[in-house]
Structure formats: structure tokens, C-alpha cells
Amino acid sequence: MHTGHITTPFGRRPAKLALVKEQFAIAASTPSTRVEKWKVFRDVCETRERFGLQDRAIAVLDALLTFYPDTQLDASNGLVVFPSNAQLSVRAHGITESTLRRQLGALVDAGLIMRRDSPNGKRYAHRSRDGEIEKAYGFDLSPLLTRSTELALLAQDVAAERMRFRRAKETLTICRRDVRKLITAAIEEGAPGNWGHVETVYIGILSRHPRYPDRNQVDTTLGEMELLREEVINMLEMQVESKNMHGNAAPNDRHIQNSKTESINELEPSSEKEQGANVPEEPKTKSVAGTKTKAKLEQIKAFPLGMVLRACPQIIDYGPVGGIAHWRELMTAAVVVRSMLGVSPSAYEEACSAMGPENAAVAMACILERSNFINSPGGYLRDLTKRSEQGEFSLGPMLMSLLKANGEGSAVA
Structure with a gap:
């Protein structure tokens, strides 16, 4: 029987069976002889999130420990402290x-900690004639002594989990950098493949990643990004193998490849100059689609990045390092602006698919510049996407209008 070790709270505070169970466990345990109180306190600080404690609760526990006179918790000396609320408030x-x-x-x-409440709820102690404490009412620090080993192991687990979380974020950063640079290199060097779709998938993964993620969210994004990296590497590896297989082919092999209506060279704005008169005439229905694709890429080349930034200077503040020096940095900033303006990921992905990633980023920059006059940025972007798919929209007039509003219209003209 442990009736002498069970106590109930004073006043209106109810006695919970969970607390009674904890008192039984502490009474039945054989705690360490002594333990350094500030070491236990550091373990509690390390594990406070596991207990659902706020930083102010840690400050209160710190204050309670200062009222225990010894540096080590020792059950033989008594572990009840009895400061008043006023004293606790000062030290907390x-x-x-x-x-x-x-x-x-x-x-x-x-x-x-446990409560050891007096008959009237006050905190005080009975002392002997020699001044030693015989009975004290207040807060019992016995759980810290009893659970010291448990708290130390839990603190080690929290530290290990924090290390795993940090390494997962580092791995995600490296994987994200690899994918971004491989896509950029493939697009700039004209590698065969649907890199616009890959770019859209990449932007979609980043748009779903929260700004302050937890461990599970980092692992989810890392898994998606690693799959995308494998796909990009496979596409580039297939291209290298294809070049090796056709490296010694006949001189007219290039001409035969260009005769296919779905040749990737249709997507290169300079392909007509490079191929010259050897390019056979495409069927009318196929050439229209190719012309539209060329027009999109040529439209990007027609608007220098500097011109876009002069027309839309507000987006510069959302660049990766507080500035924008490359198209990829503009696209990264556009993803941040999309989230800030409340544009859904699906609306932005549709814009990237219809206009191309670069044009979609320019459109987001224009929407940010005119956000004071646009009630629904998401609906506005969807409207631009629909008009772009119908061939009824061009970014040129919008950029010119913004340049004119910024006082640079005459210089551009």
C-alpha cells in the first residue's frame, strides 16, 4: 500500500486518475540517489515539445529549481519547494x-512536478527546533529525479531526430539544385525532350512545399524531387546514348530526322537558320502547331529580362537573394508571388503549360505590379491562360503599358 504517497489538489482542481497513476509509479520506483538538477533541466528543455510545453513553462520550472538549495536533487533531503506566487513570478x-x-x-x-497541497492551499513548511524541515507543502520535484534517466534518453532521441531533419533538408536542397540546373542546361542547350512539362512539374513540387515544413513534409517533397531528378537524368542519358549511336551515321541522317513532324528541332527558335533549305515543307495542320510553339519561345526572346524587371520592379524583392539576375530566378520569385497572391497551384501550372514557364512568370510579375487593381489574381491568370490558348493574348502590350506607367514608355518607343 502507498496511501501515504498519494495526495489530491486543494480547492476546485479535480483529482485526475492519470495523476494518481503517476504518483503510484513514482512511489513504487527506486530513484537514483542524486542527480544534478541543471542537467535534468537541460534535458527537459531539449524535450519540451514532446511534452507540449511552452517556453514560459520552462521559465517557471527554472524558477522552481532555484528555490531548491542544493545543486543536486537528493530524495533524502526532501524535494518539496514552497515559494509564493509572487516570488515565483519575480524569478520567472x-x-x-x-x-x-x-x-x-x-x-x-x-x-x-507534483502538488503537495496543505489543508488551506498555502505553501509552507513545518520545521523542527533545529530548523530542519519536517513537513513541507508546495511543489514536489521527485518526478524529475525519478524520470531523470528517461528524460536523458528522450533528449538524445530528440537531438538525433533534429540531426536527421537537418540532413533531410540539406539533401532536399542539393536535390532541388541538381534538378534546377539540369533543366536549365537542357533548355539553354536545346536538348531533346519536353522540358517545359518537366519545368511545370518542378514548379508544382515546390509550390506544394510549405514555407515552414516538418520532417514528414520534407521527406515527401524530397521523395518527389528525387523521382524527378531520376527522370531528368534518364532523359539526358538517353540523349547521350542516342548521339553515340548516330555519331557515325550518313550525312543525310539529320535531314531524315528533320522530316518527322514531331522533331524536337521544331521547338528551337533558331532551327530554321541552322537547317536552311534542307528542311522539307510540313503539312499545313502540323506547321500551325509548330508555328505557335516557335512564337511562344520567340516571344520570350523578344522581351529581355531587364525590360521585364523595369516594367515590373516589385517582383525583384521576391528573388532568391533579394534580386533577380536570371530567368530561373524570376520563375522562382513567381512561385513565391503566386502563393502570396492566393493563386492556386493548378492555375499556375495551366499558365505554364499554355504560355511556357518563362511567360507564366512574366504574367505573375505583371499581376503583382497591378495587384491593387485586380480583385482575383487567380481568376485573372486563368483568363489570361484561356486567351493565350486561343491565341488572343500577348504579353507585349501589358509590359509596354507598365513601362509607360513607370515613366519609361518614351525610352522604349
């Missing part, structure tokens, strides 16, 4: 009494 950096009561309750619920 002046928190209010209501906050103090709430955080003391959180420490009790977490099983880190």
Missing part, C-alpha cells in the same frame, strides 16, 4: 499570475 522574469498558474498546471500535467 515577471510573468503574470494567471500565466504562472497555467504553466504550473502544464508542468503537473506533463508529470514533471
Whole structure:
């Protein structure tokens, strides 16, 4: 029987069976002889999120430990401290009494301290004639001594989890960099493949990644990004193998390849100059699609990045390092602006598919510049996407209008 070790709270605070169970466990345990109190406190600080404790609860526990005179918790010397709320508030950096009561309750619920309430609810101690404490009413620090080993192991687990989280974020950063640079190199050097779609998938993965992710969210994004990296590497590897297979082919092999209506060279704005008169005439229905694709890429080349930034200077603040020096940085900033303006990922992906990633980024920059006059940025972008698919929209007039509004219209003209 352990009736002498069970106590109930004073006043209106109810006695919970969970707390009674914890008192039984502490009474039945054989705690360490002594343990350094500030070491246990550091372990609690390390594991406070596991217990659902706020930083103010840690400050209150710190204040309680300062009222224990020895540097080591020792059961033989008694582990009950009995400061008043006013004294606790001073040592807890002046928190209010209501906050103090709430955080003391959180420490009790977490099983880190116990209440030893007196008949009238006051905190005090009975002393012998020699001045030694015979009986004390207040807060019992026995759980810290009893659970010291458990808290130390839990602190080690939290530190290991934090290390795994940090390494997962580092791996994601490297993987994201690899995918971004491989896509950029493939697009700039005209590698065969549907790189516009790959770019859209990449932007979609980043748009779903929260700004302050937890471990599971980082692992999810990392898995998607690693799959995309494998796909990009496979596409580039297939291209290298294809070049090796056709490296010694006949001189007219290039001409035969260009005769296919779905040749990737249709997507290169300079392909007509490079191929010259050897390019056979395409069927009318096929050439229209090729002309539209060329027009999109030529439209990007027609608007220098500097011109876009002069027309839309606000987006510069959202660049990766507080500035924009390349098209890929503009596209990265556009993803941030999309989220800020409340444009859905699906609306932006549709814009990237219809206009191309670069044009979609320019459109987002224009929408940001005119955000004070646009009630629904998402609906506005969808409208531009629909008009772009119908061939009824061009970014030129919009950029010119913004340049004119910024006082550079005459210089551009």
C-alpha cells in the first residue's frame, strides 16, 4: 500500500486518475540517489515539445529549481519547494499570475512536478527546533529525479531526430539544385525532350512545399524531387546514348530526322537558320502547331529580362537573394508571388503549360505590379491562360503599358 504517497489538489482542481497513476509509479520506483538538477533541466528543455510545453513553462520550472538549495536533487533531503506566487513570478522574469498558474498546471500535467497541497492551499513548511524541515507543502520535484534517466534518453532521441531533419533538408536542397540546373542546361542547350512539362512539374513540387515544413513534409517533397531528378537524368542519358549511336551515321541522317513532324528541332527558335533549305515543307495542320510553339519561345526572346524587371520592379524583392539576375530566378520569385497572391497551384501550372514557364512568370510579375487593381489574381491568370490558348493574348502590350506607367514608355518607343 502507498496511501501515504498519494495526495489530491486543494480547492476546485479535480483529482485526475492519470495523476494518481503517476504518483503510484513514482512511489513504487527506486530513484537514483542524486542527480544534478541543471542537467535534468537541460534535458527537459531539449524535450519540451514532446511534452507540449511552452517556453514560459520552462521559465517557471527554472524558477522552481532555484528555490531548491542544493545543486543536486537528493530524495533524502526532501524535494518539496514552497515559494509564493509572487516570488515565483519575480524569478520567472515577471510573468503574470494567471500565466504562472497555467504553466504550473502544464508542468503537473506533463508529470514533471507534483502538488503537495496543505489543508488551506498555502505553501509552507513545518520545521523542527533545529530548523530542519519536517513537513513541507508546495511543489514536489521527485518526478524529475525519478524520470531523470528517461528524460536523458528522450533528449538524445530528440537531438538525433533534429540531426536527421537537418540532413533531410540539406539533401532536399542539393536535390532541388541538381534538378534546377539540369533543366536549365537542357533548355539553354536545346536538348531533346519536353522540358517545359518537366519545368511545370518542378514548379508544382515546390509550390506544394510549405514555407515552414516538418520532417514528414520534407521527406515527401524530397521523395518527389528525387523521382524527378531520376527522370531528368534518364532523359539526358538517353540523349547521350542516342548521339553515340548516330555519331557515325550518313550525312543525310539529320535531314531524315528533320522530316518527322514531331522533331524536337521544331521547338528551337533558331532551327530554321541552322537547317536552311534542307528542311522539307510540313503539312499545313502540323506547321500551325509548330508555328505557335516557335512564337511562344520567340516571344520570350523578344522581351529581355531587364525590360521585364523595369516594367515590373516589385517582383525583384521576391528573388532568391533579394534580386533577380536570371530567368530561373524570376520563375522562382513567381512561385513565391503566386502563393502570396492566393493563386492556386493548378492555375499556375495551366499558365505554364499554355504560355511556357518563362511567360507564366512574366504574367505573375505583371499581376503583382497591378495587384491593387485586380480583385482575383487567380481568376485573372486563368483568363489570361484561356486567351493565350486561343491565341488572343500577348504579353507585349501589358509590359509596354507598365513601362509607360513607370515613366519609361518614351525610352522604349
